[in-house]
Every structure is written in structure tokens, then in C-alpha cells.
Amino acid sequence: MNIFYNTKTKPSIPSNRFKTAIKAFGLAGLLIAGGNSFAQDAKPGKIHIGFVYPLSTNGTHAPLDTNRLSFHLLAGVSSVETGFSFAGFSNIVRNEAKGIQFAAFSNHIGKKAEGVQIGGFANTYGEGQGAAFAGFGNISRGNVKGAQFAGFGNIAKAVDGAQFAGFFNQATSVKGSQFAGFMNHSNKDVSCSQLAGFINKAENVNGSQFAGFINIAKKVKGIQGAGFINIADSSDYPIGIINLIKKGxxxxxxxxxxxxxxxxxxxxxxxxxxxxxxxxxxxxxxxxxxxxxxxxxxxxxxxxxxxxxxxxxxxxxxxxxxxxxxxxxxxxxxxxxxxxxxxxxxxxxxxxxxxxxxxxxxxxxxxxxxxxxxxxxxxxxxxxxxxxxxxxxx
CATH class of the missing domain: 2.40.160 (Porin)
Structure with missing residues (x-):
């Protein structure tokens, strides 16, 4: 066997295909290494795709992750959403959500929802800034700055915007308007108007009340228009068949x-x-x-x-x-x-x-x-x- 190197023979040079393969394997290695470290840390900007928790790209770590895009065939779980999230049944966000949350049945946001929530049945959230659309109801445990639209009912604390519901709206105070097919109710003051098919109830109304049957308030600065009866401590412009005004x-x-x-x-x-x-x-x-x-x-x-x-x-x-x-x-x-x-x-x-x-x-x-x-x-x-x-x- 000739174990000596022939100096006259040139060393072989790898082909272009071989170079391309080496680069591809190297890039794949980098992606795998980066992906593993990415999955281990709760870093913002993830894309989360899956079927139902924990069958998703974020796996069991999903409740700790922040995502800029989420897509789940059934239901998704996350810590924070900063962009768009879609679920065939329900989105569950443990903390804040920004952007758009769309679910065929419901969206559940633990803290502040900033953007738009669209739920086929319901949206629940801590507080909101934006708009919430639900086939049945929107429930906010805190204040809402924006609007709530629901086929049946809306519930919130202080509302700076408007509530639209097929049946009823409930808020502690309203700086805006309430529109309901049956009832609007505010525990404190309303700045603007209440419009209901049957009844409006509030403390002081710095605006007007219009109801198909009855309005109830303390001090009303605008018009009280009811199909039958208005009740207030002070109301100079009641329009009803019977008006029980204490100072009237x-x-x-x-x-x-x-x-x-x-x-x-x-x-x-x-x-x-x-x-x-x-x-x-x-x-x-x-x-x-x-x-x-x-x-x-x-x-x-x-x-x-x-x-x-x-x-x-x-x-x-x-x-x-x-x-x-x-x-x-x-x-x-x-x-x-x-x-x-x-x-x-x-x-x-x-x-x-x-x-x-x-x-x-x-x-x-x-x-x-x-x-x-x-x-x-x-x-x-x-x-x-x-x-x-x-x-x-x-």
C-alpha cells in the first residue's frame, strides 16, 4: 500500500452540492438549538399554534408564554397576548391581552383587555379598553373604556363609552350611553343617555332617559321620556302619562x-x-x-x-x-x-x-x-x- 502522498496529485475539492448540504445542516443545528432555548424561556413575540392545551407548540409551558400570534383549533392558553389570537372554541389569557381575540365561543382574559374581543357567546375580562362583541354577554370585573356589544347583557363597573345589549346593561357608573332592549341599570351616576325598551334606573342622570314603560332616577338634567311612568326626585322635563317627581x-x-x-x-x-x-x-x-x-x-x-x-x-x-x-x-x-x-x-x-x-x-x-x-x-x-x-x- 502506498502510504505516501503524491505531491503531483491535487487534493479533491468538495462539490457545490456538498457545500450546500453542510450549510443546511449547520443552519438546522442553529435553529434547533435556538428553538430549544426559546422554548425554555418565557420570551415575548412567540407564535403559538396548537389543538388544545397542552397539545401546542408551547406545550405545558404555554400558561407562562407571551405570544404575538396564537392559532388553536379548539382552545388556547397563554400568559399574555400582544397581537392576534384565534380559537375554534375558547381563548384563555391569564394576564393582559392586546390586539384582537377571536373565539367561536368565548374569550377569557384575566387582567386588562386592550383592543377587540369577539366571542360567539361571551367575553370575560378584568378591565377593558376597546370594544367587546359577544353573542350573549360581556362581563368585566373592572372598568371599561370603550364599548360593550352583546346579544343579551353587559356587566361592568365604571363605563366610559357605551353599552349595547339586546336585554340588559349593568354598570356602577356610566360616562356615555346605555342602550338595551329591556333594562339599563346604573348604581351611581350616568353622564349622557339611557335608552331601554322597558326600564331605566340610575342615580343622577346628566343627560336623558328614554324607556318603553318606566324611568327611575334621582336628579335628571335632561328629558325623562317613558311610555307610562317617570319617577325622580328632580326632573323638569318628564314625558310620561304619570310623573312622580318629588320636587315637581x-x-x-x-x-x-x-x-x-x-x-x-x-x-x-x-x-x-x-x-x-x-x-x-x-x-x-x-x-x-x-x-x-x-x-x-x-x-x-x-x-x-x-x-x-x-x-x-x-x-x-x-x-x-x-x-x-x-x-x-x-x-x-x-x-x-x-x-x-x-x-x-x-x-x-x-x-x-x-x-x-x-x-x-x-x-x-x-x-x-x-x-x-x-x-x-x-x-x-x-x-x-x-x-x-x-x-x-x-
Missing amino acids: EKGISVTTDETTSTMLSFRSGGKVLYGIIGIGYNFKNKDEVYAMEAGFGAHWFQGKSFRLNTELTGMSVESFKAGEYFKSSLKVLPAFRIGKHFEVFGGPSLNFISTNTAEGRDLHTKFIHTWGNKWGNSLQALYIGYGGGIQFIL
Whole structure:
């Protein structure tokens, strides 16, 4: 065997493919080493991909990790999220979350959520800055600066923004607005407006309340608009059939008009606006004799002994058998105070009637304009009338 080196023979040079393979193996080694050290330390900026905890790239270490991107087919667990996280069922973030969290069922963030949470059913978080959208409910254990949108309900402490819910909103205090299909409730003050299908309740309202049935508050600086009743310590602009305002005015009145419909009515409200509800009897009709009235009014040019009242009312005269008579009236009623508790008032009215009975047609015969059927009893008419009464102020 020739063990000597032939100086005339040149040493072989590795091919280009061989060089490329060496570089690839070296790069793979670096990646593996870097990946192992990366998995051992809780460093920010990870990409977390998996099925369900702990079947993911972060494994059992996932609850300690900070991720900038997370994607899980079922559910993901992490310490902090700084970008976008997606889960087919639920995202669970033990501490803070920034960016967007999207889950088909729920997002659960232990501390502050800053950005957007979209949950098919619910979002729960410590406090929030941004917006939360849920098919059923958003629950914040702390304050929210932004908005909550839920198909059923929103719960938070202090809200600086807005709450929108299909059924109810609950907050300690609100600096913004609450919109709910059924109820808005605030334990303290509301700065702006509450709008609910049935009920609003708050302490002091530096704005307005609008509800389908009832509003409850202490001091209201704006409008209280309810389908039936408003309750407050102080409210100058309640719009409701019954308004129980502690610092307002309540009175029982007896009135009559040009059709001899005599009403016993309850008037209640604030310093400016008030509501009217009453029952009565028509002395001109034989069959249609029972009368019911409801409406709204306003006080103008108020002094010690005189003020001007304007009222918009609707009255129905019924026999509870067949036929109908309905009258809408705009009344201008100068009022004079007699002593501390009595007031007399009276004046002209602009009236529109709709009736389909002969007795209804005979209640008033002089009209500005009529619409009706020449061959039947149907009549719609516009005319000038009058009315007045006396009120005992409680």
C-alpha cells in the first residue's frame, strides 16, 4: 500500500452540492438549538399554534408564554397576548391581552383587555379598553373604556363609552350611553343617555332617559321620556302619562269641553312638562257615555298667580259594544292660581275627531273641514272647540 502522498496529485475539492448540504445542516443545528432555548424561556413575540392545551407548540409551558400570534383549533392558553389570537372554541389569557381575540365561543382574559374581543357567546375580562362583541354577554370585573356589544347583557363597573345589549346593561357608573332592549341599570351616576325598551334606573342622570314603560332616577338634567311612568326626585322635563317627581307638581282636576265630556284627571310632572290621565262621562250621548283621556302638557310664562298651559290629549268615548269615537286635541289654557292649592283654567282647542257612529257625528256639527262617507256614519273632521276646569294642586 502506498502510504505516501503524491505531491503531483491535487487534493479533491468538495462539490457545490456538498457545500450546500453542510450549510443546511449547520443552519438546522442553529435553529434547533435556538428553538430549544426559546422554548425554555418565557420570551415575548412567540407564535403559538396548537389543538388544545397542552397539545401546542408551547406545550405545558404555554400558561407562562407571551405570544404575538396564537392559532388553536379548539382552545388556547397563554400568559399574555400582544397581537392576534384565534380559537375554534375558547381563548384563555391569564394576564393582559392586546390586539384582537377571536373565539367561536368565548374569550377569557384575566387582567386588562386592550383592543377587540369577539366571542360567539361571551367575553370575560378584568378591565377593558376597546370594544367587546359577544353573542350573549360581556362581563368585566373592572372598568371599561370603550364599548360593550352583546346579544343579551353587559356587566361592568365604571363605563366610559357605551353599552349595547339586546336585554340588559349593568354598570356602577356610566360616562356615555346605555342602550338595551329591556333594562339599563346604573348604581351611581350616568353622564349622557339611557335608552331601554322597558326600564331605566340610575342615580343622577346628566343627560336623558328614554324607556318603553318606566324611568327611575334621582336628579335628571335632561328629558325623562317613558311610555307610562317617570319617577325622580328632580326632573323638569318628564314625558310620561304619570310623573312622580318629588320636587315637581301633582294635581287632581275636573274639566269639561264643548261636547259635555266631563273628566276627572290626574296631572303630574316637573316644573315645565307634565302628563295627563283621566276618566269621565259624556252627558250628551245616550249609548257612548264612558270617556277616557291621556296626554301631555307644558307650563309657560309662569308667575305667582298666572301661567299658560298647553296640552296635547287624546280622548275616547265608548259604549264598550260597537262603534268608536276618538278625539285628538291641542289646547291653549290660561290658568289662574287661587290661593296655594287651587287653579282655574280654560281656553280654545283645535280638535280632530274620528267616529263611525251617528251619536259621534252629533256631538259637534260645525267643522272647519270634514272627510267621510256620504252613505255611512264614518266621519273625520277638524274643528275649533273649547274647554276648561278647576284643579286641586297636591
